[in-house]
Amino acid sequence: MENRLKFDFNNMLSQYVGEEGFTPDDLVNLDTLAGKASKSVKESRGKGMMGWTELTSSNTSEIADIIVTANKIKNKFDAFVVLGIGGSALGPMALFQALCHLRHNELPATLRNNVPKFYVEDNVDPERMQSLLDILDLDKTVFNVITKSGSTSETMSQFLIINDILKAKYGSKAAEHMIATTDSKAGNLIKIAQDEGLKTFVIPAGVGGRFSVLSPVGLLPAAVLGIDIKAFLDGAKTMSTKCLLSDSIFNNPALASATLQYASMNRCKNISVMMPYADSLKLMADWYCQLWGESLGKATNNTGKTVNVGQTPVKALGVTDQHSQIQLYVEGPFDKVVTFIGVESYRATVTISGGYDKYPSVAFLSGHTLNELISAEMLATEYALTRNKRPNNKIVLSTVNANTIGQLIMFFMLETAYAGAMLDIDAFNQPGVEEGKNATYALLGRAGYEAKASEINAWPAKDPKYII
Amino acid sequence: MENRLKFDFNNMLSQYVGEEGFTPDDLVNLDTLAGKASKSVKESRGKGMMGWTELTSSNTSEIADIIVTANKIKNKFDAFVVLGIGGSALGPMALFQALCHLRHNELPATLRNNVPKFYVEDNVDPERMQSLLDILDLDKTVFNVITKSGSTSETMSQFLIINDILKAKYGSKAAEHMIATTDSKAGNLIKIAQDEGLKTFVIPAGVGGRFSVLSPVGLLPAAVLGIDIKAFLDGAKTMSTKCLLSDSIFNNPALASATLQYASMNRCKNISVMMPYADSLKLMADWYCQLWGESLGKATNNTGKTVNVGQTPVKALGVTDQHSQIQLYVEGPFDKVVTFIGVESYRATVTISGGYDKYPSVAFLSGHTLNELISAEMLATEYALTRNKRPNNKIVLSTVNANTIGQLIMFFMLETAYAGAMLDIDAFNQPGVEEGKNATYALLGRAGYEAKASEINAWPAKDPKYII
Numbered sequence: 048m049e050n051r052l053k054f055d056f057n058n059m060l061s062q063y064v065g066e067e068g069f070t071p072d073d074l075v076n077l078d079t080l081a082g083k084a085s086k087s088v089k090e091s092r093g094k095g096m097m098g099w100t101e102l103t104s105s106n107t108s109e110i111a112d113i114i115v116t117a118n119k120i121k122n123k124f125d126a127f128v129v130l131g132i133g134g135s136a137l138g139p140m141a142l143f144q145a146l147c148h149l150r151h152n153e154l155p156a157t158l159r160n161n162v163p164k165f166y167v168e169d170n171v172d173p174e175r176m177q178s179l180l181d182i183l184d185l186d187k188t189v190f191n192v193i194t195k196s197g198s199t200s201e202t203m204s205q206f207l208i209i210n211d212i213l214k215a216k217y218g219s220k221a222a223e224h225m226i227a228t229t230d231s232k233a234g235n236l237i238k239i240a241q242d243e244g245l246k247t248f249v250i251p252a253g254v255g256g257r258f259s260v261l262s263p264v265g266l267l268p269a270a271v272l273g274i275d276i277k278a279f280l281d282g283a284k285t286m287s288t289k290c291l292l293s294d295s296i297f298n299n300p301a302l303a304s305a306t307l308q309y310a311s312m313n314r315c316k317n318i319s320v321m322m323p324y325a326d327s328l329k330l331m332a333d334w335y336c337q338l339w340g341e342s343l344g345k346a347t348n349n350t351g352k353t354v355n356v357g358q359t360p361v362k363a364l365g366v367t368d369q370h371s372q373i374q375l376y377v378e379g380p381f382d383k384v385v386t387f388i389g390v391e392s393y394r395a396t397v398t399i400s401g402g403y404d405k406y407p408s409v410a411f412l413s414g415h416t417l418n419e420l421i422s423a424e425m426l427a428t429e430y431a432l433t434r435n436k437r438p439n440n441k442i443v444l445s446t447v448n449a450n451t452i453g454q455l456i457m458f459f460m461l462e463t464a465y466a467g468a469m470l471d472i473d474a475f476n477q478p479g480v481e482e483g484k485n486a487t488y489a490l491l492g493r494a495g496y497e498a499k500a501s502e503i504n505a506w507p508a509k510d511p512k513y514i515i
Numbered sequence: 516m517e518n519r520l521k522f523d524f525n526n527m528l529s530q531y532v533g534e535e536g537f538t539p540d541d542l543v544n545l546d547t548l549a550g551k552a553s554k555s556v557k558e559s560r561g562k563g564m565m566g567w568t569e570l571t572s573s574n575t576s577e578i579a580d581i582i583v584t585a586n587k588i589k590n591k592f593d594a595f596v597v598l599g600i601g602g603s604a605l606g607p608m609a610l611f612q613a614l615c616h617l618r619h620n621e622l623p624a625t626l627r628n629n630v631p632k633f634y635v636e637d638n639v640d641p642e643r644m645q646s647l648l649d650i651l652d653l654d655k656t657v658f659n660v661i662t663k664s665g666s667t668s669e670t671m672s673q674f675l676i677i678n679d680i681l682k683a684k685y686g687s688k689a690a691e692h693m694i695a696t697t698d699s700k701a702g703n704l705i706k707i708a709q710d711e712g713l714k715t716f717v718i719p720a721g722v723g724g725r726f727s728v729l730s731p732v733g734l735l736p737a738a739v740l741g742i743d744i745k746a747f748l749d750g751a752k753t754m755s756t757k758c759l760l761s762d763s764i765f766n767n768p769a770l771a772s773a774t775l776q777y778a779s780m781n782r783c784k785n786i787s788v789m790m791p792y793a794d795s796l797k798l799m800a801d802w803y804c805q806l807w808g809e810s811l812g813k814a815t816n817n818t819g820k821t822v823n824v825g826q827t828p829v830k831a832l833g834v835t836d837q838h839s840q841i842q843l844y845v846e847g848p849f850d851k852v853v854t855f856i857g858v859e860s861y862r863a864t865v866t867i868s869g870g871y872d873k874y875p876s877v878a879f880l881s882g883h884t885l886n887e888l889i890s891a892e893m894l895a896t897e898y899a900l901t902r903n904k905r906p907n908n909k910i911v912l913s914t915v916n917a918n919t920i921g922q923l924i925m926f927f928m929l930e931t932a933y934a935g936a937m938l939d940i941d942a943f944n945q946p947g948v949e950e951g952k953n954a955t956y957a958l959l960g961r962a963g964y965e966a967k968a969s970e971i972n973a974w975p976a977k978d979p980k981y982i983i
Binding site for chain 2: 053054055056057059060062063132133134136137148149150152153154158169170171172173174175176177178179181182198199200201203204207208210211212214234235238239256297298299300303317318324325326327333336337340341343344345346355356357359361364366367369370371372373374375376377378379380381382383393394395396397398399400401402403406407408409411412413415416417418419420421423424426427428430431434435477478479480482483484485486487488489490491492493494503506507509510512513514515
């Protein structure tokens, strides 16, 4: 199957990167550990917060509803705005960047095939919100408010602002401009949506925000954008099935990657660099950073022991960041694993023109394509890292399409689950964000958070000597 | 002076973050080391590759030329496209994001005050290049090719492609659509520019790419964008002067930050997170990542000893990445220093509407502004990190304007120079990128790189067993 994602971990081995790599014996030992993690994840599939493994079926009534709704939106609106943050934003953004024209919003409507312009509002910066209001034609805009919990302060604030504007302008017809994607019961968004008669889509209970891109969180925006969501789900299913078939790192790519990262963490490689060589995959790296960081960054393990584990994900873009970060990666501390994402066939070909034969150091580029240049640069960077004993591996997509992106997403989600099992931590919670949330509530004077407010007030004041 | 940037390092101290922080005695000891670094940097100002410290004067004939040229461009063109990569791209992008409307390119021309749309092409992905050609109206577009060396493959490839299109379309008038910013002698771009009669601006010899934003690299795009470049340079001068006045971390903010990062590196905090709480500063973090990563990531020190030093810069955006990375920062390994960039006064105010009093967990937001929310969230995150013994410091801008951005840029550049002095490395070179460059040349068959090609061919082939 040519469309199949490939995972290449040669450059994690000692034969390429010396003592920084793993020997064949190391791999055999790691495979035992990996086998246990694989079986544990397999048993958990579909249970608890692993509901996302079961979201790859494309023949459901919900998928049909998403497609019908998307078509209605396309016929009626010229802008689709997601109000969401974290997983509710990163999934839709990654799909948009990967599978639409790279300047989609700047294309004339005819060249967009009447696909709406697309915006994802994942911050509460007032300048950002004002700038959005400055450019939207509300008559032609529909909003999709997305929050799993139904109570995310940032998203609900955006909802309050936008909904107020819509009601003032459209009265009882305001609901036509708002769609809610949320839990079927938890939080207030579902209640408000029912009060207001909003069209709603459900995020299943067993699907956390950062694992939600196969749910309506990702699928509705994707369908509106004209992305083939069935091919996307098929791709996810292909990877899911492949990983289900083997508990060995020699056959299960997500397991191999998880195991090598886990073993690297144990060797003090506390940084995982995700470096796609394609602008279309730039935001896929952002999506990965949330998945990997928030899932694995944990203070305690499953037995309650303090462990403070987690690898820091770093996003880089090839070739761009060769001129920013590669100096550090090649010469700095031996604290990283770099993962390249390569593309065999880009969706455009651009030839480099000639005309400057008298300058050989420029002229050698002529006649090559940008495709050859970017591919050569990836290989060259891989080579430079490897020669300098910097472990790296590579994910290769035949091309960027809905199917390969589905595979890639499932690869990363399963990799994360496997790594969580090896670290013996809960990869699906985020207890560490509570402190900040509660402090925000206290600072804004929310009822019930008076004790936290007192605690903050009792915190030692800053010394002006250290503010210069 | 209210406009003055403030650096707050309280939360680096042990009284706030316990054993992860520094005691007052530690600070006194560090101040001795800092004093030496400060004096060394002071002596180097304006010399060698530290020419950038002397670029803060706004009354030069070059500045006048930039302003005249920018005005001509504004009158004649509706799109300004930078062809550049690394420092030639990151500086212009950071200024654009910080100081223009956040949706500048989507505003109608009248609301843009006839400032051209702005694009920075810092990759060679063929899909990206094609997408740019799909949307540009070449008649109304001017390009600014920027490369210090005059031989950067990526930028020269873009130049060859665009120049060929312009010549085919405009013949002898093609030169009106292209401006070159490069070294006055090095490389081929200056020769080609002279052959073709292009308008040119010079990057001074002592100013490397990542330190070039105060040169025409940053100033011409900024002036075209309507940014007050004199205020920008004044801000840089303000910070430069302030840091010149003191060799102590208790008075010199860039020195304080450098010293605390240096001491943190020595305590295995190998990650520096830059986290602005403003969308306008998002790309300032990208610019910082190149500056910090490429300057300090070095294999050998000034005495030739192998050191493999460097802190990995990570960009995060508040509040957005609270829903992505904060879980890791609060609970994961004690391997980071987080630097917040706060803004006291945003350039817009948006009030959160009401109407849902029966849902108190939503209603408490009503009546607050987004300004209050984002500020409360930054304080809350600072508090959460500090309570969990995670050292953090904070840069505060009164507001985002040309002057404060000038201060911020000079703060980071001086901080980098100080940190380089403490690490005893050359902060101004990038030897580690040569390997990859040469391998690229070899892979593309450039004459003179046959030996490198043979070397690559002799490299052990990949084992298909490890490609799954």
